[in-house]
Amino acid sequence: MLFNSFTFLLFFGVFLLIYKLLPSNYRKQGLLVASYTFYAFWRFEYVFLLLSSTLLDYICARQIERATQSRIRKTYLFLSLFFNLGVLVFFKYANFFGDNIVSLANLLGVEVSWVTWHLVLPLGISFYTFQTISYTLDVYHRRLNAEKSIINLALYVSFFPQLIAGPIERACDLLPQFNQLKLRFSQEAIYWITLGFFKKMVVADNLAPFVEKVFNPEIRVEVVDYLWGMYAFAIQIYADFSGYSDIALGIALLLGVRLHQNFRQPYFASSFQEFWRRWHISLSFWLRDYVYFALGGSQSKRWATLFTYRNLLITMLVGGLWHGSNWTFVLWGALHGALLMAERPWLRPTIQYPVLRFLKQCWVFHWVALAFVIFRAQNVSQAIEIIRQIGEGIVQVVGAFDLETFPKVGCFFAVVLVLLDWGQQKKWFIPTTSNNGWRYWVRFGILTGLFWAIMLFGVFRGAQFIYFQF
Amino acid sequence: MQQNKVVSISLFLLVLLAVEGWYLWQQKKVKQIIAQKLVITKRQPILLLGNSHMHFGGYTNDQTQAINLAFPSELFIFTYLKIKLLMPKTVLVALNPQHLQKNNDDALKNGLLSEPQYNYLYELLTPKTQQLLHQACPFEQWAMFRAKQWFPFLGTRLKSPVASNLLGGYKGYKSRGEVTAQDIHRRLQTVFGAYRYQLSSLQLAYLKKIVTYCSQQQIRLIFVGFPLHPSFFAKIPSKVFHQFQKTLTELKKSGSFEYWDYSQQFDEPGMFYDPDHLNKQGAKVLSNLIFTRLNHQ
Numbered sequence A: 001m002l003f004n005s006f007t008f009l010l011f012f013g014v015f016l017l018i019y020k021l022l023p024s025n026y027r028k029q030g031l032l033v034a035s036y037t038f039y040a041f042w043r044f045e046y047v048f049l050l051l052s053s054t055l056l057d058y059i060c061a062r063q064i065e066r067a068t069q070s071r072i073r074k075t076y077l078f079l080s081l082f083f084n085l086g087v088l089v090f091f092k093y094a095n096f097f098g099d100n101i102v103s104l105a106n107l108l109g110v111e112v113s114w115v116t117w118h119l120v121l122p123l124g125i126s127f128y129t130f131q132t133i134s135y136t137l138d139v140y141h142r143r144l145n146a147e148k149s150i151i152n153l154a155l156y157v158s159f160f161p162q163l164i165a166g167p168i169e170r171a172c173d174l175l176p177q178f179n180q181l182k183l184r185f186s187q188e189a190i191y192w193i194t195l196g197f198f199k200k201m202v203v204a205d206n207l208a209p210f211v212e213k214v215f216n217p218e219i220r221v222e223v224v225d226y227l228w229g230m231y232a233f234a235i236q237i238y239a240d241f242s243g244y245s246d247i248a249l250g251i252a253l254l255l256g257v258r259l260h261q262n263f264r265q266p267y268f269a270s271s272f273q274e275f276w277r278r279w280h281i282s283l284s285f286w287l288r289d290y291v292y293f294a295l296g297g298s299q300s301k302r303w304a305t306l307f308t309y310r311n312l313l314i315t316m317l318v319g320g321l322w323h324g325s326n327w328t329f330v331l332w333g334a335l336h337g338a339l340l341m342a343e344r345p346w347l348r349p350t351i352q353y354p355v356l357r358f359l360k361q362c363w364v365f366h367w368v369a370l371a372f373v374i375f376r377a378q379n380v381s382q383a384i385e386i387i388r389q390i391g392e393g394i395v396q397v398v399g400a401f402d403l404e405t406f407p408k409v410g411c412f413f414a415v416v417l418v419l420l421d422w423g424q425q426k427k428w429f430i431p432t433t434s435n436n437g438w439r440y441w442v443r444f445g446i447l448t449g450l451f452w453a454i455m456l457f458g459v460f461r462g463a464q465f466i467y468f469q470f
Numbered sequence B: 001m002q003q004n005k006v007v008s009i010s011l012f013l014l015v016l017l018a019v020e021g022w023y024l025w026q027q028k029k030v031k032q033i034i035a036q037k038l039v040i041t042k043r044q045p046i047l048l049l050g051n052s053h054m055h056f057g058g059y060t061n062d063q064t065q066a067i068n069l070a071f072p073s074e075l076f077i078f079t080y081l082k083i084k085l086l087m088p089k090t091v092l093v094a095l096n097p098q099h100l101q102k103n104n105d106d107a108l109k110n111g112l113l114s115e116p117q118y119n120y121l122y123e124l125l126t127p128k129t130q131q132l133l134h135q136a137c138p139f140e141q142w143a144m145f146r147a148k149q150w151f152p153f154l155g156t157r158l159k160s161p162v163a164s165n166l167l168g169g170y171k172g173y174k175s176r177g178e179v180t181a182q183d184i185h186r187r188l189q190t191v192f193g194a195y196r197y198q199l200s201s202l203q204l205a206y207l208k209k210i211v212t213y214c215s216q217q218q219i220r221l222i223f224v225g226f227p228l229h230p231s232f233f234a235k236i237p238s239k240v241f242h243q244f245q246k247t248l249t250e251l252k253k254s255g256s257f258e259y260w261d262y263s264q265q266f267d268e269p270g271m272f273y274d275p276d277h278l279n280k281q282g283a284k285v286l287s288n289l290i291f292t293r294l295n296h297q
Helices: A006-021 A024-040 A044-066 A070-107 A125-140 A150-158 A171-180 A187-215 A223-254 A272-278 A281-292 A304-323 A327-346 A354-376 A380-396 A408-425 A437-457 B002-041 B052-057 B076-086 B102-109 B116-124 B127-136 B139-150 B181-193 B201-216 B230-235 B238-252 B280-296
Strands: B046-049 B066-068 B090-094 B220-225 B258-261 B272-274
Touching: A006 A024, A006 B139, A024 A044, A024 A150, A024 A171, A044 A070, A044 A125, A044 A150, A070 A125, A125 A150, A125 A171, A125 A281, A125 A304, A150 A171, A187 A223, A187 A380, A187 A408, A187 A437, A223 A354, A223 A380, A223 A408, A272 A281, A272 A327, A272 A354, A281 A304, A304 A327, A327 A354, A327 A380, A354 A380, A408 A437, A437 B002, B002 B076, B002 B116, B046 B076, B052 B090, B052 B280, B076 B116, B076 B127, B076 B201, B102 B127, B102 B181, B102 B201, B116 B139, B181 B230, B201 B220, B201 B238
Parallel strands: B046 B066, B046 B090, B090 B220, B220 B258
Antiparallel strands: none
């Protein structure tokens, strides 16, 4: 069920009514039923996967907490990790690993073959698996007490606003909130929902056909279109994914739960490190806490720099591979790892001249956009070909500009989005600030503007969110 | 604070009312224009109907007796309705093997019903046909169609619903350049591959109804097989043509019609917009052939 569909509108409308009418001590159960119904709308059988992951983690975490012997604690942790990662690897990476092992073996002269498994990737598996892993690890490291209520834990794993595409929440943030669920209509919730729909339906979906054309190997486009395609995809993926996160944030707020903001104007970052603190924040922090720090982070004493670089690279490779079983994602992760390593010696605090900061922002944005070409391409050779075409496109940028095929609506609203992000960065109209004076009217004007942009320029075909495939 | 809220909500509702009012007024205008057009066009000697093939390829600008009311992606359900409403003496309908394929039903998925004229024509269908369309239309598109009846401004991009070709018409397209092997492959995939050569029962049923109705009302019905790009024609599997011939033979049992086959008429790639649509030049040449033939009979 997509947020931008009439089915969801109907589902959520009915659910809100029930939620309002439910006695406060039954809201949790109601929300759990709604979350499972939401997931079952996609494929009923995969609900059991969600359920088994919840049950296993509930038992393992309880046993880890109870056990005094390190060996037993480790056994339960291993069991939980083995199951969760096993399911993830089975559905997401089995064919990728199989194909590559076969290719490698053939290269070495060993005759083996692999029959591709036709598996349907469970929706949101990468998100909820990482969420459950963080729960078990936190209990193991005694950063969190094991949850006593199975309902709370099941809700933590399946909470429908963020089940499919995050944010990847930590148990310590989410679990306590399930004990005080309440319907809360607030201006902030409406703001995030409207902003999210604007990003998705007006910006991302209006740019999508152009991006689709540029990245379709069967369609010939002008050389200069590859360059525009690079920019268009960078905006599209940001608007699409942050749009989903904003809607999730707003919907959760309505239900009385505060999720973390997953994006903080990432394209205004002036370093790659800052970019990753602003882009898909919940994944970045997850990788930092459970991969980068687990590898030693930047704390290693001997060969400190070398170890830090190694850890950065491995973390980013895991981050890349998390997105999917394709070498393009690995390459994308590696490129980001390399960029993070390259900029590290230059990260000393300097005086922030506005012009210098702007130039740095442009530099970072262009590298990120270029890396997204690899991310979006169907395979590495297509990525290389498009990057080559972009190089040629830069030369022809003024000459061959075809206004007819240019996504005018999408681009216009992309500029609006940049201005909105800029305003948010300056904290001019964030909903949590004062409700009085001119800010109120600025926010009202923006909300009304966004509403009409959605109504008049929105794509109402229920286009899927890009991050649903991960 | 309370005052701010009251003022802002009132302002919001006022704008909503203004936009809604303007669009409802436009919608009323659309209905009037279509109703008027239906009256004017009634009993026109020659009527050209169909989907994009006739829309791109039926050049009628220099014809006084003929009018083109074809519209891209139009289903036979609406072609049938147009014939019933307009009662022409002769009707030419685009009919190629592509028009029977299941992918034609995708028009509903792509929001055909949300087009202003189909919104109007839908109201003129019998409840049974409306029910049939409802069943064939995916829920999301059906909900959008219904929502647009209440809020006609949804997704309009500020375009007024009053357009010049409200019931359909001819629109010439410039050549996009040479039709490539990739274009042909993609088109084959879209038309035949996507649904593995399945036929659309909705299209077949209403094609039969068109034949029966025209026979009963003594309307001369001519199906026009539109020219296909030679490379595209060559790539269509023979089973598609066998199936098509079988359908035509079956249709003969329902009533009389003529089939003018121009599918292999043009060898020159310069006549085509894409693998199975004519460009401006191709449209003029083909229309000339059709009208000359009509005048001679």
